Each structure stands twice: as structure tokens, then as C-alpha cells.
Amino acid sequence: MSFKFEKLNIWQKAMDFGEDINGVSKKFPKEELYNLSSQIKRAADSIALNISEGAIEQSNPEFKKFIGYSIRSLAEVVTCLYKAKLREYITNEKFQQLYNESYLLMNMMIAFKKQLK
Template identity: 35%
Template structure:
């Protein structure tokens, strides 16, 4: 069993989730059950799937959960773009968040590759 808290990708995705919760606090109230909720679910799904995968018995199972986390990162990336285009966040915030999610995606991809090439 691996300790998920030791993975830098988990640490970064946890921080991104905290950032999403802070950012969406200022979204329009009519988005509470729409985009706000979707973004929180997508963001929290990344570190959640990393944590769950760490509790699995094989590298293959762990990799499967990392792939799910990667999919959630892609969802979140689009939601950042949508939020920017709807003027819910400014360009500067958008660029910062998109950089964070891209970094996480690269880290996930690298870890997935390592697990499959063992």
C-alpha cells in the first residue's frame, strides 16, 4: 500500500482543489448547482482517485485510477476555459489555473507510463 500524501502529483492536485473551492466562491449564485458544482467535483476527483488508487493491490489498478484522475483533469481544464470565456475569472487567474492543471496532467501521464512500463 502506497501513502498517497507522498506523491507530489497528489499534493499539487489537492492544492488545485483548494484553489478551485476559493475561486468558485465568487461565481454567480445561479451557477451554484451548475458550473460551480461541476468544477468542485472535477477538481476533487483528481486527488481522490490518486488516493483510492494508492490503496489498490497492484500497479495496474493504481494506473487505472490515475487514468480516471487524468480524465477529471481534462474536464477541469475545459471548465477553466469556459469560466474564463463567461468572464467568471480573469485571464490572469485562468492562465495560472491552466498551468497548474497542465502540470498535473504531465505528472499523471509520467506516472501512468512508469506503471505500465514496469
């Protein structure tokens, strides 16, 4: 037995992405613990959390709304990644890798959202 959302590729990718972000944020300076580190982790976790919340006993229009929340959280993560790069907490290579993952996940969520009637 499993929850509906566990079978969704977007949820699985969002879970993996959240763990990638968590790992990167652990390398930020201690002074960012309650600022950028916290913000990027909460936004990254929110992507999968909103997908799962929207998948449980929601109408398709309501589910679409939660996918929209996930996409917005992803945009927040990307902005935090830019901040981390500008502050030299991550390398350009790491930024580009996570940016590419973000872009792929965003496109997957947009395609999924369009399929919901």
C-alpha cells in the same frame, strides 16, 4: 504512520489544485451554484480522490487506471475553466495561471503513470 498516497507529489499537488479551484469557484455567480461551480469543484476533488483510491491495495495496472481517471477529471476542470473564462467569471490572467497549473499536474500524472509497471 501515513497512507501511501500522502507521500505522492501528484496527490499533494492535486490537493492544492483542488483548493485553488474551490477558492475560484466561490466567486462564480450564485446562479452557477448547482451548475458550473459544483461541476468544477467535484471534478477538481476527483483528481486527488482517484489518486488516493488507486494507491490503496491496488495492483499497478489498476493504479494506472485510477491515474487515468484523475487525468480525465483534470481535463474536465480545464473545460470548466474555459467556460468560466467565456462567461467572464474569471480573468484571462487567472485562467492562464490555473491552466498552467493544470498542465503541470497533467504532465506529472502522465509521467507517474508511465513509471507504473
